Amino acid sequence: MSVSQTAPGPPPPPAPPAPELVPIAARTVGAVKVYGRGETAVRALDGISADFVSHQFTAIMGASGSGKSTLLHCLAGLDRLTSGQTFIAGYELGRLTDRQLTLLRREKVGFIFQSLNLVPTLNALDNIVLPLTIAGRKPEPGVVEGVVQMTGLADRLKHRPGELSGGQQQRVAAARALVSRPEIIFADEPTGNLDSKAGGELLAFLRKAVDTLGQTIVIVTHDPFAASHADRVIFLADGRVVQEMRSPTADSILAVVRHLGD
Amino acid sequence: MFKVSLRSLLSHKLRLALTATAIILGVTFVAGTLVLTDTIRNTFEGVLSNVDKGVAVQVKGATPATPSGRLLNQNLPLPESVLARVQKVSGVADAVGVVERSGVSLLQNGQVVGATDHAAMLGLNWVSDSQLSSFELTSGTAPRSADEVVINARAATNGHLAVGQQIQVSFEASAAQPFVISGIATFGGQASIATEGFALFTLPTAESLLEANNTFDVIDVSAQSGVTDLQLRDRVASALSGTGVQVQTGAQAASETEQNAVTDINEFIGTPLLVFAFVAVFVGSFLIANTFSILVAQRTQELALLRALGATRGQVFTEVITEAALTGVLASLVGFLLGILVADGLIHLVGSSAKLSVQPDALITSVLVGTIITVIAAALPARRATRIAPVAALREAQPEFQGLPRVRIACGLLLFLGGTAGLLQSLFTATATSGPNLSVLGLSVLGIFLGTALLAPILVRPVATVLGWPARFRGAPGRLAGENARRNPRRTALTSAALMIGLALVTAVAVITDSVEASINQALDGTVKAQLVVIAEGSGAFSPEVASTLRADPRLTDVSEIRGSDVLVGDIETNVIGLDTSNVSRIFSFSMTQGSAASIATGDTTIVDSTEAATENIHLGSVVTMTFPNGDKVTMTVGGIYTPDALISGYLVSLGTLNPHLTTARDSDVALNPAPGVSVASADASMLNDLRAYPQLSGLTKTQYKNLISAGLNTFLNLIYVLLGLAIIIAVVGIVNTLALSVLERTRELGLLRALGMTRGQTREMVAWESVIIALLGAVLGLAVGAGLGIALVSSLHSDGISQTAVPGNNLILYAVAAALFGIIASIFPAIRASRVDILRAVTSE
Numbered sequence A: 001m002s003v004s005q006t007a008p009g010p011p012p013p014p015a016p017p018a019p020e021l022v023p024i025a026a027r028t029v030g031a032v033k034v035y036g037r038g039e040t041a042v043r044a045l046d047g048i049s050a051d052f053v054s055h056q057f058t059a060i061m062g063a064s065g066s067g068k069s070t071l072l073h074c075l076a077g078l079d080r081l082t083s084g085q086t087f088i089a090g091y092e093l094g095r096l097t098d099r100q101l102t103l104l105r106r107e108k109v110g111f112i113f114q115s116l117n118l119v120p121t122l123n124a125l126d127n128i129v130l131p132l133t134i135a136g137r138k139p140e141p142g143v144v145e146g147v148v149q150m151t152g153l154a155d156r157l158k159h160r161p162g163e164l165s166g167g168q169q170q171r172v173a174a175a176r177a178l179v180s181r182p183e184i185i186f187a188d189e190p191t192g193n194l195d196s197k198a199g200g201e202l203l204a205f206l207r208k209a210v211d212t213l214g215q216t217i218v219i220v221t222h223d224p225f226a227a228s229h230a231d232r233v234i235f236l237a238d239g240r241v242v243q244e245m246r247s248p249t250a251d252s253i254l255a256v257v258r259h260l261g262d
Numbered sequence B: 001m002f003k004v005s006l007r008s009l010l011s012h013k014l015r016l017a018l019t020a021t022a023i024i025l026g027v028t029f030v031a032g033t034l035v036l037t038d039t040i041r042n043t044f045e046g047v048l049s050n051v052d053k054g055v056a057v058q059v060k061g062a063t064p065a066t067p068s069g070r071l072l073n074q075n076l077p078l079p080e081s082v083l084a085r086v087q088k089v090s091g092v093a094d095a096v097g098v099v100e101r102s103g104v105s106l107l108q109n110g111q112v113v114g115a116t117d118h119a120a121m122l123g124l125n126w127v128s129d130s131q132l133s134s135f136e137l138t139s140g141t142a143p144r145s146a147d148e149v150v151i152n153a154r155a156a157t158n159g160h161l162a163v164g165q166q167i168q169v170s171f172e173a174s175a176a177q178p179f180v181i182s183g184i185a186t187f188g189g190q191a192s193i194a195t196e197g198f199a200l201f202t203l204p205t206a207e208s209l210l211e212a213n214n215t216f217d218v219i220d221v222s223a224q225s226g227v228t229d230l231q232l233r234d235r236v237a238s239a240l241s242g243t244g245v246q247v248q249t250g251a252q253a254a255s256e257t258e259q260n261a262v263t264d265i266n267e268f269i270g271t272p273l274l275v276f277a278f279v280a281v282f283v284g285s286f287l288i289a290n291t292f293s294i295l296v297a298q299r300t301q302e303l304a305l306l307r308a309l310g311a312t313r314g315q316v317f318t319e320v321i322t323e324a325a326l327t328g329v330l331a332s333l334v335g336f337l338l339g340i341l342v343a344d345g346l347i348h349l350v351g352s353s354a355k356l357s358v359q360p361d362a363l364i365t366s367v368l369v370g371t372i373i374t375v376i377a378a379a380l381p382a383r384r385a386t387r388i389a390p391v392a393a394l395r396e397a398q399p400e401f402q403g404l405p406r407v408r409i410a411c412g413l414l415l416f417l418g419g420t421a422g423l424l425q426s427l428f429t430a431t432a433t434s435g436p437n438l439s440v441l442g443l444s445v446l447g448i449f450l451g452t453a454l455l456a457p458i459l460v461r462p463v464a465t466v467l468g469w470p471a472r473f474r475g476a477p478g479r480l481a482g483e484n485a486r487r488n489p490r491r492t493a494l495t496s497a498a499l500m501i502g503l504a505l506v507t508a509v510a511v512i513t514d515s516v517e518a519s520i521n522q523a524l525d526g527t528v529k530a531q532l533v534v535i536a537e538g539s540g541a542f543s544p545e546v547a548s549t550l551r552a553d554p555r556l557t558d559v560s561e562i563r564g565s566d567v568l569v570g571d572i573e574t575n576v577i578g579l580d581t582s583n584v585s586r587i588f589s590f591s592m593t594q595g596s597a598a599s600i601a602t603g604d605t606t607i608v609d610s611t612e613a614a615t616e617n618i619h620l621g622s623v624v625t626m627t628f629p630n631g632d633k634v635t636m637t638v639g640g641i642y643t644p645d646a647l648i649s650g651y652l653v654s655l656g657t658l659n660p661h662l663t664t665a666r667d668s669d670v671a672l673n674p675a676p677g678v679s680v681a682s683a684d685a686s687m688l689n690d691l692r693a694y695p696q697l698s699g700l701t702k703t704q705y706k707n708l709i710s711a712g713l714n715t716f717l718n719l720i721y722v723l724l725g726l727a728i729i730i731a732v733v734g735i736v737n738t739l740a741l742s743v744l745e746r747t748r749e750l751g752l753l754r755a756l757g758m759t760r761g762q763t764r765e766m767v768a769w770e771s772v773i774i775a776l777l778g779a780v781l782g783l784a785v786g787a788g789l790g791i792a793l794v795s796s797l798h799s800d801g802i803s804q805t806a807v808p809g810n811n812l813i814l815y816a817v818a819a820a821l822f823g824i825i826a827s828i829f830p831a832i833r834a835s836r837v838d839i840l841r842a843v844t845s846e
């Protein structure tokens, strides 16, 4: 557990930066992450700078081992950079204490993991409102109902995760990520364990969240079809951003993936 | 497979340590007890083997017997003439008469000195024939004149007494007489006889001081060379034939003494400690069963993989059991070593220099107990392991939530109801003389505990919901803790059950002591009308002189002696109490069911309590035969039947009826009242002033007497707390263990919660709440079962005078609070672990 390099003290909230022309939900500048030391050191992130614009759906792609998960974890405040900076909602994560990071995740960040996203003892509804319960907040009226409506899980809310299919579980996880209306949602291969139909449903749901609720979403995926739901695709290779694409289609993505694979 | 077991064992050091702790603690208790009793026994045997070596033959007085041959466990004194007859037997080298009676106190400046807790010392006459005496002077000389005394070395150290010092000696609170310490002695090399002190006098002094009235208690005989002990015994026996006296060889007498000593050691030290050790081991077995269940659950995938790779069910079973057996043996060995240390510590603590006796038997018993319990406890989980289907290797473990198997409910009900029936049967068919059948009682309680433990999972959901309710106000941590406690009801239940046992026993004892106290208080307020009472500290009997002294005090009245004697009524050994009839109505108010208390004023008339009357089928006007220690057989008429209470029960007669059959008159209590017009306070002061000459005695008002009883019962309760403390500690370790393993199992989930914004503090709080819920479930079960046990026991004693049933509410609340605190303490380590899960590892590892 690394500790913030800056002097410890009361929560600093560094002043949010000056308003930009396009609002930025998350940003990383010169991100470097080195695992291990000496000869066995791995440079998982090798100087990545990227902005994630609010109300946008971004997909991160790249070969296995290219640093996608590492980037996501560092952006989301689950891990710390070796050097460089990351910001969420204007807060520089490297300056926050563990507790402040926890509170920031609670307030500003939503997650969807590849699998085992849910607390097995809680039913679907309780899982959905879990971030609010943890924060000791009451959901705003209508928000939960709205999100549940979008997931199409209204009749399964009293079921425990063990009684739901993988696709349903992922949709519950997505609903949970949405319900606290976070600044940004990170999803690491959310469709990785789903068949194409369930995967499609989940992606349609995420797309809808961006379009109708103005949610900001960043997903990591290997699937060009999944990435085609995004507004923008960032391609990584060996810990660096090697290409960017706006308004992608499955075909254009496939072309880049083929090219990078060469 | 053995290799797999060993590797699995060593690869989980923490798990091994936690499981082993339970076994180690239990076995430590067992081994400590065994080594301690072996040591005490060994020391005693060592002393006895040094003692009375030169005694070829020993003569003791006759033992009174009923017409049907039932013996009273007392010997009549030997008239002096017997000694002369023994001395004339051919082959006798020397024969000496010994007077030995307990009840001697050493006094200095009006205080008892030299003895701990005012315990009475043994008084004897000095025997100069060193062949026939085991007392050795360490300084000074033997007593030569009437006012010289030799005291034991321990008394000299305790009381800072030295040769040449002036001291006073009193026998059973008779008037103190001045003596000079002429010497200090040991017995068989020991500073005291077991824990009893001794004082040695010249024969005439011993006879008069100890009120032997020209009799001896024992005659020791040495043989001329060439005469065997057996030959001499037969010669002495034939010389004394017809007198009824007992003649034994020295070896027989010694082995009888040794037998009695060993029986006493087992009865008063060994057995009670072993019972508590067993409770600790029993509680430990719950912990072990639970740990192995959790391990099997956690290793489902691994075991399924083994099965998929072709391991048979038998091999899987053997794998788990071997791991248990290995753990059991290792932990038992550690427990045994710790037990030796504990025994050694205890022996040093009581200031003894005894050499520790570590017998192979103790090692074998300890290791067997520890290992067998571990293997038995692991058997069910191991069986469950064999049922794991190979496909489970591919599935994610899900929380249990499902209902209990019917077989388990049936077994639980059977054990619980069977246990309850057995308990009630053994308690309520018990007779006053034989008491309840202890093995039936013990097994019944065991059944109740096991049944409750089996059924407890049913209670987990409702109880966790109720107990978890306040936790909900603490938001997510409390909420999730409640769910976690309920997610695996068997695990929660088994963990709670371990705590239940300790708390149930504590509660039962608290109910009993409280009921006894309430019953005694009720008896004091109801039956006892006397305002003041005199008792001996250490509850010995005392000389009638005391009553005479008090009678002479004009500020006191109704001075009444209460005098007891062992007696055989028919064939039953019991005791009879003599009361002063002149003012009995102002001292006691008996509630008579038949006849009248005043009837005892008529000679040879007795009144008896209704319980005794019912069991012995005695009615008003019945005739009973009493055999007294002096051999007298007296026919008594039953003149009344009264309701017994906590203080008075059994046969009551008048002093006039009793006195002629006593060798020496000794009072157990003196009851009295303030003279008319004198306040209780000033009468009390006056009584205390009269008692200044008798430092062994206490004069008490009713309130003081109640406080004394209460203090005694509290001391007893505290002792029980200490003895059951280990069982409770083991249960707490069990909670730690369950939580630690659960935390390990839920690493991913905890990481997820942390990722979603649960702070470390909230995570710790969540584990703490779960722990508190487990502990409180144990408390609820324990208090309920314990109160049930206690009430059943007390109810069965109603007819013996424990008429009040008191459930000490304050204590119960205290236990529940203590349990919750234990829960919090138990959660510390698992909670810290839980709050430190590596979020990334938890959410990324597949």
Ligand SMILES: Nc1ncnc2c1ncn2[C@@H]1O[C@H](COP(=O)(O)OP(=O)(O)OP(=O)(O)O)[C@@H](O)[C@H]1O
Pocket: A035, A036, A042, A043, A044, A062, A063, A064, A065, A066, A067, A068, A069, A070, A071
């Ligand atoms: N905890 C770690 N310790 C050491 N090296 C690590 C660790 N985590 C990741 N790496 C290394 O960092 C590099 C980037 O890993 P990362 O998990 O970010 O890749 P990825 O793009 O998510 O791959 P995938 O598509 O297979 O999930 C890899 O070379 C990996 O081996």
Ligand SMILES: [Mg+2]
Pocket: A068, A069, A070
């Ligand atoms: Mg990855």
